[in-house]
Amino acid sequence: MKPIYYKKYWQDTDSSFLVKYAEVPHTFDRFHFHNEYELMFNIQNRGTRFVGDSIRRFDNGDLVLVGPNTPHYWHSDDIFFKGDEKLMAKVILIQFSRDFLGSHFFDIPEMYAVKELLHKATRGVQVLGNERKIIGELLLELPESKGWEQLLKLIHILCLLSHSPKVNLLASTRFNQSIWMKDESKISRVFNYIMHNYQNEISLDEVAAHSSMNKASFCRYFKKAANKTFSQALNEIRIGFACKEMIYSDLNISEIAFACGYANVTYFNKVFKEIKKCTPLAYRSMHLNNKEGI
Template identity: 50%
Template sequence: MGPKFLNKHTKSAEQSFYCKLAEVPHTYDQFHYHKEYELLYVLENNGTRFMGDSILPFSNDDLVLVGPNLPHYWQSEPKYYENNPLLSAKLVLIQFETDFAGKDFFDLPEMKNVKKLLHAAHRGVKVKIKFAKKIKEKMIGITEKTGWNQMISLLDLLCNIGESDYELLASEGFSQSYYKSNNEEKISNIYNYLVQNHHRNLTLAEVAEHANMNASAFCRYFKSVTNKTLSESLNDIRIGIACRKLIDTELSIAEIGYLCGYQNVSYFNRQFKIVKNINPTAYRMKHLSKMYREPEVV
């Protein structure tokens, strides 16, 4: 069915938006979209984040604002599916409609940075981790408030994020290209299949068969939905998973490349640099040095 539309109910007689501190076995793992904005802070979880046509690893302190109708999901690593009672995904989830504070509220001059932020969220906004840590306690605290205190806290969060350093995730034309497609194939099922089998030598014929399509029809559909070819998306998935292994493990570059589906370390290095503009060794050194340099925010 393409990305699944979820009909949310964020408003009630008691509140204007939805807010929850959640602990679940793993994040919701289907490519989906909804008409509400979604602000999600990952407290404990890691895996791969799909945001439109952006495929990147995520871990603790990942803070993202998703705009209306932008297909997305966070896929937890396989260990979260092993029914380990000591392992769970913990997050703060806030969902709100465009007019939750009033029809023209964000047109006020004082709200110009928030209005800009909400517009940017149509491509998915990733808040830089250093700033995310600074507002972590505010994100947790909002779930403990009620009434006008909770409303003011959300506006405070949006104002703070609007003035922060953030980056856009999905490409500019992704949403438009998706809604031009009349196909009803299960893109989430395709992505899950690619993630689960990224280490193998996947062929176009195999993936097309999994999607119950012939190869040429699948190519046209997949490109219209994602703005990328199957090989480009598979490469993005492999590189995203490789990034996580470079940071979280001490495996060699060659071992990581092999585990991510690259039989040749030189080819892995070339593909990694195409996607990340840096080679795997430099990427590992850069991110590890950031982890050791960056002070903890209390």
Template identity: 35%
Template sequence: MKSIEVRLPQDFDKSFIVFKEKGQYFPCPWHYHPEYELVLVLKSQGRRMVGDHIGYFQEGDLVCMGPYLPHVWVNESSFVNGQAAYDAEAIVIHFQEDFLGEDFLKIPEMETLRNFLKLSKRGMALKGKTKEQINALMEGMIHMNGIQRLSSLLSIFDILSQTREYEFLASPGYLDQIDPQGSDRLDKIKAYIHNNFDKDISLPEVASMANMAVTTFCNFFKEQYRITFVEYLHTVRLGHACKMLSETDRNIVEVAFECGFNNLANFNRQFKKYKKMTPTHFRKMVNMQEVA
């Protein structure tokens, strides 16, 4: 299933978009755009797809996504068929990285926000107090104009820059692009994994690239990514597998071996562990969305 580019109209006198989506169901197809996006579901339930992640949304669900990450919110059938007791509603914020000028995110005060936005390339479901605070601000922004509206967005940025209350959605391997710039050890390792995920990659091999003992490297990697090296490698491989399953008609055996899994049983086991479904089920769900 190929994603398409979709853009929301922006008023000439506003630097970013705050939009209330309301209707029988959310009409947007599987799509992407160059803006960062925050999506708050006010009413409705259903299934959301963000990159290779398939999950479920309900009222109060809040997701932040970076540019060019394909996504779609699919309402339950009662909304699509017009049988729901109320309309689907959501608030959407779109902003580009330079919407306040090319140097805005480069100033020292924006360092923590820059780090958060970099992580948002995978999509993040926000949780806990963070979600409650941002939901309240977004609901208020619908009725604001000018400086009040901008002030609320800056308050959201402040909350995002400090939070750890989130869950990543798309796996690293799903992303079309990586950022191998920089000279630190993790950048080199990440680039190596993304360029060689379809081959055998051993832990001693990558530890030596970082000039570390294996145990030291394992602790270092988990501290940085909050998952083990092996778990990260699995998510990269599975992300590429999901792209192949959704965008090609290659059979599952071919997909497994081309994504670095040495046998089909291991591929199926890891896929079910991380995606909570089989590769066959994943492909069926993607195809159902394409038909819809």
């Protein structure tokens, strides 16, 4: 199963780029990629974000720019899949091609910083800090704007993004985009399997069989495609869900460990510290009043 390739189906004679506001039960939960840049603003949505080989939690206000042909998806938390009409994922999505303003527009001196931003977007650029709030307010105006006014606002947003002092580059420098584009990849199926079973014990034999591969072949394939071992990916996803529980639930650390698939609390604490660079208790204390960068 390949990550889905989306062709540019949205182009029309009235606009050279896409601006879309959506209220949906949950965001698209499968890896996909396309030729356009994508700016994703999650107004109301939280879950696990996948960009290249990056696996991280996201929350309301998450703002990320993804480059062309970089596989990505935002997997909403389970609560968004329960059919509650009062709880909807609210997002603003912008897509634009490299040359939507002309072949050399970003080569002019005034646009040098934006050109650098677009280059970094191959890895995914997450915007944090006060700039995220400022840009978020501008993005909320964009769907209601039209014509040249909308275009100028988008250029303004790109310029603000390019000068944001607090950003995270998501995918690693070792991420191999070509593997996703050329290989008949089963990795999307693997990640979906993890997302639906992370609370249970998952063995290598089990997931290899689910991928119609033997264990040795699966391990080689997964390491090459995901740029990490299966165990590392599973731990990153489980710890991401543990972070959510620490902020949004009253469960104690042991209960959270068991709820996220860890039978041994000592091992959970060790893995958590390796990934988050702090203990679970320290993380909970730091983020109770500040949810940025989850």
